[in-house]
Amino acid sequence: MITAVFRHIDTSAVPRGTKPWVKVDADAASFKLAEHKRSVNNLRGREDEFSTDNSGFAVYREPSSEKTFTDDAVVRGAYYQEIEALLKKRIPGIKKVVIFDHTIRRRMPGAARAPVQQVHVDQTPAAAEVRVRRHLPAGEAEELLKGRFQIINVWRPIENPATDFPLAVVDWRTTTPDDFLPVDLLYPKREDFVTDKDDRGKEVRPDESKWYSTEGYEIRGETMAVAPNEAHKYYYQKDMTPDEVLLLKCYDSWGEGQPRGKAGIAVRTPHTAFVDPQTPADAPGRQSIEVRCLVFYE
Numbered sequence: 001m002i003t004a005v006f007r008h009i010d011t012s013a014v015p016r017g018t019k020p021w022v023k024v025d026a027d028a029a030s031f032k033l034a035e036h037k038r039s040v041n042n043l044r045g046r047e048d049e050f051s052t053d054n055s056g057f058a059v060y061r062e063p064s065s066e067k068t069f070t071d072d073a074v075v076r077g078a079y080y081q082e083i084e085a086l087l088k089k090r091i092p093g094i095k096k097v098v099i100f101d102h103t104i105r106r107r108m109p110g111a112a113r114a115p116v117q118q119v120h121v122d123q124t125p126a127a128a129e130v131r132v133r134r135h136l137p138a139g140e141a142e143e144l145l146k147g148r149f150q151i152i153n154v155w156r157p158i159e160n161p162a163t164d165f166p167l168a169v170v171d172w173r174t175t176t177p178d179d180f181l182p183v184d185l186l187y188p189k190r191e192d193f194v195t196d197k198d199d200r201g202k203e204v205r206p207d208e209s210k211w212y213s214t215e216g217y218e219i220r221g222e223t224m225a226v227a228p229n230e231a232h233k234y235y236y237q238k239d240m241t242p243d244e245v246l247l248l249k250c251y252d253s254w255g256e257g258q259p260r261g262k263a264g265i266a267v268r269t270p271h272t273a274f275v276d277p278q279t280p281a282d283a284p285g286r287q288s289i290e291v292r293c294l295v296f297y298e
Contacts (some may be wrong), residue, residue, distance in 0.1 A: 002040050004274050006168070006234070007118045009181060009225035010034040021184040021214070022120075022223060025113070028211035029183075031225070033118060040168055040234040040274070050235070052091065052152065056172035056249045056269035057235075062086050063243040069104055069158050069289050076102075083154050083291050086245065091295070096144070098294040100135045104158070107165055107285035115165045115273035115286055121224040121250060122292070123151050123268075124182050125258065128251040130221075132294060148260075148297040151250040158287035161239040165273045165286040169248065170226070172266035174233040177257060179270075185221035186214060226270045236276075250292075 010032040014020055022029040043050065047059045066079045084097040105113045123131070128151050133141045155167060210216075237246060248269050253260055255267025273286070 001042065002276065002278060003037055004040050004168075004234075004277060005035050006038050006228075006272060006274055007033040007035055008228040009118075009183075011181065011227050014181075019182065019184055020225065021186050021219070022118075022225075023186045023211070023217065024221070025188060026211045027114065027116060027118075029118070030212075031183075034228065036228045038232065038234050040236055040276075042238045043235050044238055047237075050171075052150075052247050052249045052252075053265055054173070055169075056266035057169045057271075058090070058247045059237050059240075060086075060090055060245055060247070061243055062090075062245045064156065067159065067242070075104075075289070080291070083293065086154065087152065087247075087293060087295060090247070093297045094295055095298045096296040098135055098296075099291055100131060100294060101292040102289060103292075104287075104289045106158075106287045108287075115167075115288075117165075117273045117275075119170070119226040119228075119270050119272040120183075121180065121226065121268045121270055122153065123250045124222045124224055125251060125253075127185075127222040128253075135294060144296050145253075148252070148254045150252045150295040152293050152295050153248040153250060154291045154293065155246040155248055156244070156289055157240055157242045158289055159242060160284045160287065161241050162237075162286050162288060163239050163276070163279050163283040166236050166238070166240065166276055167246065167288070168234050168236045168272055168274050169246070170270040171233045171235065172249075172269055174229075174231050175226075175270065176229065176231075179227050179229050179232075180224040180268075181227065183223050183225045184219045185223050186217040187220040189216055189218050224268070224270075232270070236274075238276075248290075 013032040020031040051058050080099045088094045254262050254265050
């Protein structure tokens with residue numbers, strides 16, 4: 001076990017009656033972050049204790065044939081196929097997987113996306129339903145929304161272990177509904193978005209001098225900031241390798257407290273990059289890929 005610093009939304013600094021925002025392409029938001037020290041438990045050797053149902057996350061050894069993730073066509077083709085097969089192998093009852101997005105993060109100069117050091121959840125329940133309707137034909141979407149559906153991110157280090165800026169997760173069982181605050185997600189405006197709603201491969205690193213300006217941005221999603229709570233239990237897979245994946249649940253329509261929820265089923269998983277105080281000074285910068293999947297059940 002280690003002790004590390006985590007950044008949470010400072011709820012006391014959010015003006016009453018306003019809704020906070022965060023940018024998809026920069027570590028910038030309308031709200032202040034407060035730092036809190038927390039213990040972090042190592043998952044290694046305990047992987048079997050955790051699942052997407054009970055805690056909201058799971059770690060598996062699943063080597064990939066793709067190693068560098070520099071060819072977008074290969075990522076969307078062969079790698080997406082691997083991810084779909086992986087999910088169906090590891091989680092019983094899945095009948096359909098629709099992969100709608102992926103993000104590659106590299107902690108190196110000039111990278112379009114870098115690790116995000118703020119405890120958050122990628123989707124609200126409303127945003128999850130919007131995703132289903134956006135990525136499936138209307139009739140099929142409405143039918144699938146009647147059953148169990150999830151959004152699961154499949155996270156994997158690239159090229160080297162994620163020793164630098166590893167990913168931490170919070171066990172859903174240690175959260176409360178009041179911990180989560182809806183946040184507007186801002187995307188850069190694109191002139192061709194009306195005819196091409198796919199943002200993959202179009203990422204451009206923003207001008208840092210304009211990080212905190214909303215000019216040129218529009219609301220296209222809704223995430224959740226996570227308020228600090230001393231009851232939260234943090235975990236990470238120390239020195240997670242490219243042969244391992246972390247399944248990270250962003251939403252589950254059967255999650256406890258949802259309209260069709262079931263007791264004991266995790267709804268979501270708060271997560272964040274963080275600084276491991278044990279990271280060697282010469283550790284290579286973190287590289288990772290996260291693949292976002294709509295998952296539907298029999």
